[in-house]
Structure formats: structure tokens, C-alpha cells
Amino acid sequence: MAAKTIGKGRGPLPRDEVAGRPADLSQKCCALEGFTRLLSFMPGNFAVVLHSEPDCANLVFHDSRVADPSRFFCTNLKENDAIAGRGRGRLAAAVREAAARRRPDMIFVIGGCVASLASDDVDEIARTVDLPRGIRVVAVDGGAFRMYGQGAIVDWFAGEMIGAAPSSRRKKARSTNLVGFAPDGGETMRILGRVGLAVSAWPRLDSPQEAWAGLPNAALNVVSDVGLFSRLVEALETRHRVPSVEIAPPFGVEKAARLYSGIGGFFGLGAEMRAAFREERLRAGRRVSAFRRRHPRRKLAYHVGGRKDFELHTMVRGGLAFVSLFEELGFSVEVLFQGPVEEEHRRRIAALLDHHGVDAPFDCLPDRISLTRTLRCGGHSLVYCSDSLAEEAGAASVPIVPVGRLAPGFAGAEANVSLIEGLMR
Template identity: 30%
Template structure:
């Protein structure tokens, strides 16, 4: 197993921090399974979960039952806080959730308010679990200390992948395996049930992809086809298509391929305790990155050599397509000035956050683009040193600029004389004001089929508006 990827790098350091309750709640919102979520706090704490954004994770996420109906809030009032009525309020809310939904599990999320008043959420959940006869799992998720999104993803994955009776659950578990985890794990009401369906029992083994961009159906076919030709089986991708059953089968995988090991220290520790082999494979976004990804992945399959010819043919055909693209002119990608914008992300999407958001950079460089990294960060020397250290640890030797607020990004885009901004949708207005073409962050796709899509996506962006009509006359 590979442990490259830098224990000295704090994953998620260049992205926006988050409240634990909002982060874990958002991840649970997009997870399939028979469970309810109870938030113990004031009524406004449920607001982030009252609107679902379809297709935010998996492109076919519409097939999942993702609904804020599974979320409940105790709605603590000031008199209840003063008089100590929070316990009864939480018990009633848990019972109501069970009556309305008949879930197999209830997750209870703490809040800043519950933490400040010292609510015994652990004890309340033990009592509720004993009375109701199902797991009621308390999670310490107050927002008084912000976490990186990487920490929250690692905690979420470790929680759902932990076998019954092990660490990873409990109100005192501010980080998986942290203080209180062992005590919580010994309480029956705080255990996740083992999947017992015939499907879950028969779907063990195989290769699991952890922390990669969610594969579209034709991208899945490419990966599964190569792995299948090598005698392996692609079993799942997490957390892109998150479900309780998929997470609980993770520890039975034949191999876990991990895009960014620095993201998952506690989950990797769990895999190692369970003797599950894992390997670091950077995201396959780009021709060379895809070939390297598949070459290493297939080497772990029983008949990896037999798939080598298929791999070489895919690589050659993709290279042939890329070589046919115009190198210069209005739609030419060679020398295209691109602003690659990171640091503004707060979406808990591991495939976009991996490697500090730079996982898609190789695709642009292979297409001949002239890329500069723009990072939403303070502009002092300490912040610049932190950015440079992260880029160095990731092997990224590119110039970068800091911008301290989304509202000033347009000024930086104009100063940099870029033609295209690769940034999140909420920054697209800044790109348009600067007269740049815009490609949504995360739009560049993995694999060989993805590389064809990537070239066409960039050309389509350049072919619209002023740049598309007059770009060939521009000389910067």
C-alpha cells in the first residue's frame, strides 16, 4: 500500500472551513438509507437542509431518494434552555421522527447551543435507543470550532464504515476514535447495524474508488470495462454515491483506491486495522494521469497484463483526437491563459476538494493551456507561504495569486489578462464582468472519454459571446 501524499500536508487547508453540523448534515442529506437526522438546537439550525440541490454529487443523483423530510429539529426556545427542558424536547423529537419515518437508525447532531448549555446528548440518546429499540447515534457537531471539509469527510466516512462495536460513533467523538468513542461504541443503542440483505452479503470484495469525481455512466463503463478485462470488479465509488450499505461494505473490499490519502487519515487507519489493502492513485483527469491511474490500478487485478492492449488503444485514440485539435486561433487551446480558481469551495464534494482542488489541473496543462492558480486567501506573507507550501507538497510549480474576497476576483482576472476562468458558478459573474469565458469548476472529467469531453468543453466556452466571435483577432 502506498502512503505517498504527504502526512505533512493538512488536507483541506486551502478550501473554506465549515461548521461540523452543516458539513455532516449535508453529507447525510445525500446518503441513501433508512435513517432519520435530529438536530438538537434552535429552529434555524435546520435551514441549510431544507433545499436539496439535485445533481450536486452524482450526475444521476436524481435516482436517489434525497429528501430533507428525514431531517428534524428540536427547536429549542429560550425558556427551555433556561429551565433545562432540552432533554424532554430531544426525546420527543427522536420519538416523533421514529413514528413518522420508521427509520432503522437515528443520527442526532449537536449544535453550538447544545454544547454551550452542556446538554448530555450521549445520555439522552442512550435512553431513547433503549426505549425505541434501535440505534440512536449522537454526534458532537457544534460549530464553535470550525473544521476543514477534509476533516468532516473523514469523520463521516469513518462513522459510516465503522463495524458495529468499534470506535467511530458517539457524542464524545469530536473526531473518529476521539475521546468518548470507545465508551459510546460499547452501548448497543449507538451501534450501526450490519447490512443483512442478500444483496449486501453477496456484493463483498471488488475495487472501491474513494474520493474521486463522481463517474457518469459512460465514465463508469470505461473504468469497469478495463478493470473487468483485467479480472477485477469495480464495486463502488464513495462518497460520490453515498449509502449506508456501501459504506459498511468498504471494509470488505479487495482494494481501495484513494485519490488523496491526506484527506482520510482515520478512515485509512480503519482500513489498516481491518487488513484492507489500499493504494494512492491521483485523480485520472488528463491523458497521462488517466494512463498512469489505469496502469497502476490494473496491476492490482488478477489479469492486469491482459488489459494492457485495451489500455494502450484507448490512450492512442485519445491522443489522436487531441492532436487533431487546432493549436491556435479563436478555439485553439495552446497558450490559452486560464485562471484556475480555488479556495472558495464549500460543498463537501471530495472529488473536487481532493489535492486542494488541483486534481483537474493536469488536463489543462496537457492541452497546452497557460495556467495560473488564483486562491481565495488573505494577501499577507503568512498566507502566501502556506499556499506555496501546499503547492510544493503537491508538486505544482505554477505561479499563483491570492484574492481575499470573491468581490475582488474580477479585478485580478482583468490584471492577469486571462481568456478563461475555471471557477465555481458563484464566481462566474466576476469572470463575465472581466470579459472572460467561464467553465464551471468540476466540469473537467476523468478518464480517456473525459479528456475528449474536456477539450470540447473548453472550445464550447470559447465559442460563445465576444471571445468566440472575435477571439482570433485578439492579441494579448
């Protein structure tokens, strides 16, 4: 995998010393939790078999927001099954039942902690079940105390999605994919369209498999974070011959300009592209400059690690993708990490900040209630954090910019100024 990175040169991505995976400071999860979360919201003709006790099936979302939880099956292991080694037979039977009842294109088979403790090889069982032709089986051995960062799950998930994509029959010469970018109200498509470029595929994490299947058709693949989509990037480059470029998500005026310029540059349209977004850039830049004049020398607390939502804004670039936006607005940013406070962890954080090109001071908070104390004595005007921390921030009388509320692109930059000014009032 050799995705070119547009932006700051950075140090290597630190690795988790125990698991050997790239360090990820998001709240940890198990693979069963991560995959059920992502698959709960994904439309499409697939089934999911959880190999676990019934309680783990509680991780499947059941409410009216989701796309058909009856696609999920569970081996509903009892204690006796686990101890007596009956789990394997139950799993094979459950996979067959899922195939017969749903007639899916794809079956995800996901093992939980109990299955792992009982040494049930989910991958082997799933591969050997006799199923009708044409059903793709994806096995995820997910449990037994293996702690994954949310980013690792997304990487795995996206790899499976591109793994199911057919080879391209017809490449679109002047088109690009966007992977790991938030919807922007059509700005990117509009600006690319001005220079004759198009978006080939722009899958979101809750897109149906068909949206991922369009990725091999593009001439270029742009990812917001190559660490988050490493399997996808590798598959596109080696199997489908689609080159990848990593460009930071367009939060803030300069980052938006960099995204559009980067894409234009790849196609040899750098000058045309800069002209294409000149007006939007000027207008957004004026709003940002005016904000900086009105609110000089403000300090912002940037909280990381408070969410387990498998959303891009939590995971892209270690959750640090918005630091530059606040710096652009003139804030002096202090990054607060919720999690272990030991020196070893601090070293990893420092390396991660360096990797992501963030040059801001940081501190570690052992738990969420520590946020109140930190804000009370920190002199912060604003805190960027999960809205679930409203009580803790409120106790320190510091207004919050909720994670997930900031918008991308030039139009987003203007909307963000309005939002933040409103909150500071």
C-alpha cells in the same frame, strides 16, 4: 493507516495551526451544516435529530431534489430552553420520537452552536437514551464556532458510513473499491473487465448506506485522496483487512492511464492492463496533442475556495485535482485562492501545493469580487471556477470552465477538449 500512494512523492500535509486538523483551503463550515448537506441527499432508513434552534434546521434541504426531509427532526430550542438547561431533556425526547415514528436503522444526532454554548453533551445524551435494540446512534457535536474544512466533514462522514458496515462474509478476490471517484459512464468497469477485474463498491457521497456496506468485500480499496478518506482507509485496513492505495482521480489522459495501470499493477496485471486501454489512450492523447498545437502558450486562472458544496471536485486533493489536466492541455496555470491573504496563510498554501505535487504560481484573493481585477490584468485565456462567479469573470471578459463540468477517464479527456475549445471560441 498506511495507504500506498501512486504518483508524485510529496511533502507532509500541512495542519491548521488553530484546530490542529489537516489544512484545508475550502470554504469552512460547521459539522451540522456539513452533515445535513450530505444526509439530505442520501437515501436510506435513517433519521436525523438536530439539537439546535429552529433556524439551523433551515440548513436541511427541503426542495424536491432531496430524499425525504421528514426524516429530519429538530429540538427547536427556544432561548429559555438554552438558558434554563432544558435542552438535554428535549434532545432525549426528540431522539425517542424519531425512533418511534421512523423506526430507523440509524439515528444521527447533531448538535449546533447553541447546544454547545449551553454545554449539552450531545454524545453522552445520545448514548444514554433508551431506544429499541438495533438502532445505531451516531452523535456529531457540530457547533460552537468550530470551523471545519469540507474535507474534514467528508472524512468524518465516510468514517461513520464504514463504521456501520458489517464484516465481509465472502471476499471477492479480483475486485476493487473506488472511493472518491466521479462517475465515468462505465469506462472504468469496462477497462477493468477486459483483464478480469471487477468493481466491488463505488460509493458516492449521496449513496445509501448499503453502498458503503459493500466496501469490506473487495481485495483492494482505491481512494482518490487518502486525506479525505483517512478514517475509512484506517477502518478498512484494521477492521476488514482490505489494503488501500491512493491514486489521483483520472482527470486527463495521463491520470486515467495511471489509475488503470495502478489497479492492474496491484493484481500483477500491469502489462495486460496497459494493453487493455491502449486504444483509448492513443485516441484521447491525439485529441490532447491537437489541442496543444492549436492553442499554444495559453494562461489559465484556477480558482479555489469559491464553493461550499461538499462535492468531490471541490475537495479531492484540496480542490487541485484538475490542475494537471489543464497543464496536460498546455495551459500555464496560475492558482488563485479565495480567502485570507496574510503571510501565514500563504505559507500554508505553499505547503499544500507542495503536498499535492502542484508546481504552479499562486495568489490570494480576499473575496470574490477581486477575481475581476486579477483576471483583467492577468492575461488569462480561461478561468476554472464556480459558475456562481460568472458575473465576476464576465466583467473581465474571461470565459469560465465551471467547476464540476470536467469529465474523468479517456472518454472524458476527449469531451473536456471539446468543452474547453467551445468555451474559448
